[in-house]
Amino acid sequence: MDSKIDPNQLLSQALSQAPKVQKSKGQDAQKLRETTQQFEAIFLQQIFKEMRKTIPDDGLIQRGNADDMYTQLQDMEAAKIMAEQGGIGLADLMMQQLTKD
Template sequence: MKVDMTHMMQSLPGKSTGTANAASDKSQADSFAKALEKAAEKQDSKELKAAAQQFESYFLHHMLKQMRSTVPKSDLMPTSFAEEIYQDMLDQEYSTLMAEGKGIGLADLIYKQLKETR
């Protein structure tokens, strides 16, 4: 099963325009695509579920990033570049933990849909 993530990447809201973030986004999408292809080749339900959770984590990370971008910045407490990087890494970890737990149900829906199409 060949997975093309380009249309998915373009349709996600808040797609980053920075070079580093764009490279990270592409890396995450490629990682998901490879995990999905590997699960499809082996026809392994556990790997398919892990790939679905990985995509949910990716989606949640973008959602958190967009939510955080709506909060007005204050001159009272300026943020440094290092703090922004740390915040992004923290959001990524939060999204991974949320997806590994109950999540928002996206991984379950993706898993069911992909399992039916095999």
């Protein structure tokens, strides 16, 4: 299976879902922190989605749209919680980069 994560698609998705933060000297650090955490959550959710694609479907249990939706919501919530608790460090790295003078 040749699944690749497209960084351009991920970035456009994050930018459309994250609140707009203006880069200026008077940046609100809390809003920036929330935005970077949201970006990390979207990134983690995309990773979960791609990882699930690698699991073969055994066909024993029939899966429907409700199962897919539940799995997607579960991944979204897990990614959000992970990002809020430090995640993989992407939000911290982005904070350092965006607040660098």
